[in-house]
Every structure is written in structure tokens, then in C-alpha cells.
Amino acid sequence: MAGSSGACAWRVLPAACNAKHTKTVIVPSQSGTLKLQPAQEGKPAEEHYRYAHLLPHFSQDRYPPLTPYEHVDPGFRALKHPNPRAFLDNATSVVELTPNLGTEVHGLNLAEFNNDQRDELALEVARRGLMVFRDQQDFIDRGPEFYREWGSYFGRLHIHPTSGHPQNYPEIHLVYRDANTSFNFEINDSITSTVWHSDVSYELQPPGLTTFFLLAQPTTGGDTLFTSQVSTLKKLSPQFVAFLRTLKAVHSGVEQADFSRSGKRGGVVRRDPVENIHPVVRRHPVTGEEALYVNRQFTRRIVGLKREESETLLTFLYSHIDKAGDLQARVKWTPNTVVLWDNRVTAHSAIVDYGESKERRHGARITPQGERPIPALDGLDLSN
Numbered sequence: 001m002a003g004s005s006g007a008c009a010w011r012v013l014p015a016a017c018n019a020k021h022t023k024t025v026i027v028p029s030q031s032g033t034l035k036l037q038p039a040q041e042g043k044p045a046e047e048h049y050r051y052a053h054l055l056p057h058f059s060q061d062r063y064p065p066l067t068p069y070e071h072v073d074p075g076f077r078a079l080k081h082p083n084p085r086a087f088l089d090n091a092t093s094v095v096e097l098t099p100n101l102g103t104e105v106h107g108l109n110l111a112e113f114n115n116d117q118r119d120e121l122a123l124e125v126a127r128r129g130l131m132v133f134r135d136q137q138d139f140i141d142r143g144p145e146f147y148r149e150w151g152s153y154f155g156r157l158h159i160h161p162t163s164g165h166p167q168n169y170p171e172i173h174l175v176y177r178d179a180n181t182s183f184n185f186e187i188n189d190s191i192t193s194t195v196w197h198s199d200v201s202y203e204l205q206p207p208g209l210t211t212f213f214l215l216a217q218p219t220t221g222g223d224t225l226f227t228s229q230v231s232t233l234k235k236l237s238p239q240f241v242a243f244l245r246t247l248k249a250v251h252s253g254v255e256q257a258d259f260s261r262s263g264k265r266g267g268v269v270r271r272d273p274v275e276n277i278h279p280v281v282r283r284h285p286v287t288g289e290e291a292l293y294v295n296r297q298f299t300r301r302i303v304g305l306k307r308e309e310s311e312t313l314l315t316f317l318y319s320h321i322d323k324a325g326d327l328q329a330r331v332k333w334t335p336n337t338v339v340l341w342d343n344r345v346t347a348h349s350a351i352v353d354y355g356e357s358k359e360r361r362h363g364a365r366i367t368p369q370g371e372r373p374i375p376a377l378d379g380l381d382l383s384n
């Protein structure tokens with residue numbers, strides 16, 4: 001288990017053992033892929049890393065701009081099921097993490113879900129914002145072809161413009177940190193690693209149902225924070241929400257691209273960064289719930305407001321999101337955990353508190369795109 005220190009056999013390393021294997025040296029190869037360092041004379045052979053085939057690769061490929069596509073949310077189909085929560089019937093444990101978001105499930109194997117169960121899963125994640133499935137080694141070990149098939153069921157897979165991916169699988173977004181390297185978007189000159197965001201909200205059609213899991217994790221630390229943007233909106237007064245519904249904001253991928261262009265995170269920008277305008281309050285296409293849709297990482301300004309008005313309003317909203325501990329959940333990544341969240345109605349932040357341990361943290365995200373955000377205010381013009 002993650003806390004053990006026993007030696008593991010070559011090539012049969014249980015996934016749960018990876019947390020302690022911190023001596024492995026990984027170096028960039030000329031092709032842009034991380035590789036295990038070969039054993040050197042007089043030094044012990046490096047231990048084999050079970051998920052070495054999923055280490056980040058930074059190809060120099062160039063991608064054209066994304067094109068619009070019609071997203072049909074699988075959750076709609078589940079609304080017609082006699083019991084849209086039937087997929088939970090065989091779970092051994094279903095526990096709500098908080099009243100506002102998050103459900104933790106034991107006893108189900110996501111990898112074996114049929115289409116009806118996948119539809120119900122999409123609807124339930126939309127309703128709860130966040131679902132945490134434990135004991136998913138089968139899912140994790142099925143590998144990148146399966147990850148692609150899984151994600152494609154829920155929408156067109158987003159290919160990240162700057163992140164590392166397993167070689168030949170650009171649709172799988174990787175986060176990676178070990179004793180020697182970090183390929184994450186991490187700001188080092190801040191007093192906190194907390195940066196609330198909704199993934200790639202700068203895209204015209206940002207992600208919807210998102211799947212994330214760790215292939216290796218530190219013994220402790222590296223948790224992830226989540227918050228319900230439905231709940232943060234509900235905390236505000238009706239008059240203020242009515243005003244927010246009339247607003248739209250610019251979301252930008254420029255800073256993230258510049259981070260890579262400066263040589264960090266693999267140093268590649270495969271698709272030119274984009275900026276898009278989204279409603280400040282969006283409506284979920286299936287549940288109809290309204291959610292606040294601004295985030296500190298990617299939202300830049302409110303369209304039509306004076307600079308000071310925009311900055312003051314966004315600062316207030318970010319502060320509200322930051323401080324609302326009563327609306328948040330925190331996921332601890334015990335081995336073989338798979339988490340799904342609805343990126344349209346939640347925000348999240350990494351917690352980088354494990355750097356001192358030098359332990360490896362290696363995660364994979366499967367990121368289907370959703371619809372263009374629907375304004376809560378009917379008829380809101382998003383053209384400029």
C-alpha cells in the first residue's frame with residue numbers, strides 16, 4: 001500500500017506501491033518524452049515504473065484551431081430512465097462528501113459500465129458536481145486506448161495545447177511532478193499554490209464531464225480542492241445575481257501559452273492561444289441549474305465595464321470563491337481513485353504541499369468538450 005516501504009518485483013509493481021518509488025530518475029529524451037534513466041555502473045539499477053509508458057511526451061506537433069461541434073449531453077438520455085440513479089444500486093457505499101457537492105462511491109467498477117450506466121453517471125455528476133470512485137485499478141490499468149474510448153462516449157475529446165501527454169495519445173492530458181521535474185502549471189512567486197479554475201475555460205466549448213486519476217501519488221499531500229459554482233452563486237443576493245446574469249467575461253489562454261513559451265512545462269505550444277467570451281452566469285444544459293462561471297486562472301475582464309469596475313467585481317467574486325469553505329470538498333487521492341467532475345458547474349484547485357517529499361505525482365485527465373456555455377439570461381448576446 002502507499003505507506004509501505006517493501007521492495008516490489010520487477011515489472012509486477014502493484015500500482016499502490018508507486019507512491020514510495022521516488023529514486024527513479026527520469027530525464028527528457030531528444031524526442032521530447034521522459035525516459036527512465038539507465039542504471040549506472042556502481043549504482044543500483046533504477047526501479048521499473050509501472051506507468052512509464054504513460055510518462056509525459058512533448059511533441060512539437062502543431063494543431064489547427066478547434067472547430068465548433070454539436071455536443072449532445074449523455075445526461076439527457078438518463079432523464080428518461082425509470083431510475084436515473086440505478087447505476088448506484090450495486091454500490092457497497094454511497095456517501096455525500098458535503099451537502100453542496102461531492103459523492104464518494106465504493107463497490108462499483110467504472111470500467112464495466114454499460115451505456116445506460118454511463119448516461120446515468122453523467123447526470124449524477126452534473127447534479128452532485130463531483131463524484132469520487134475508490135478501488136478503480138481495473139479502470140486505471142486498461143490504458144490509453146480505453147481512456148480514449150471512455151471519454152469519447154461523453155463528448156469530443158479536448159487536446160490540450162501545451163501539456164504533456166502519453167506518446168501517441170494527445171487526448172490524454174497529464175500532470176506530472178517528481179524529485180527532478182515539474183510539468184504542471186505552477187506559479188512559484190505566490191504565497192499559495194491555490195488557484196481556483198475551471199479547466200481550459202478559454203475554449204469556445206470548454207469541457208463538461210471530466211475524468212481524472214492518479215497513476216502515482218505522494219504518501220501524503222497533493223489533494224485536490226473542489227467547489228460548487230452553483231452554490232457560490234446561490235450565496236449572493238437575488239438583486240446581485242440578476243446583475244451578474246447580464247454580464248459576460250473574456251477568458252484567455254494567452255498566459256498559459258506564455259508560461260510554456262518561457263520554457264516551462266515542456267516548452268511547447270501546439271495550438272495558438274484563444275480568448276472567448278462566456279456568460280458570467282451559465283445554465284447547465286441538462287439540470288437547468290445556474291452556476292457562476294468566472295475563475296481566477298483564465299477570466300480576464302468583464303465585457304463593457306470600466307477597468308476598475310471589472311477588476312473590483314472579479315476580485316470580489318474570486319475572494320468569495322476562495323473563502324467559501326462551506327461550499328467546498330477536498331479529495332484525498334488514495335491509490336486507485338478515479339474522480340469525475342462537471343467542469344461547467346464546479347471549480348477546483350491543486351494543492352502543491354508535497355514538494356519537500358520529492359515523491360512522484362503523475363495524473364491523467366480525460367476531457368470531453370461540452371456545449372458553448374449557455375447564458376442563464378435568455379438572449380444574452382455573446383458575440384462581443
Ligand SMILES: [Fe+2]
Nearest residue numbers: 197198199348
Ligand atoms: Fe484543472
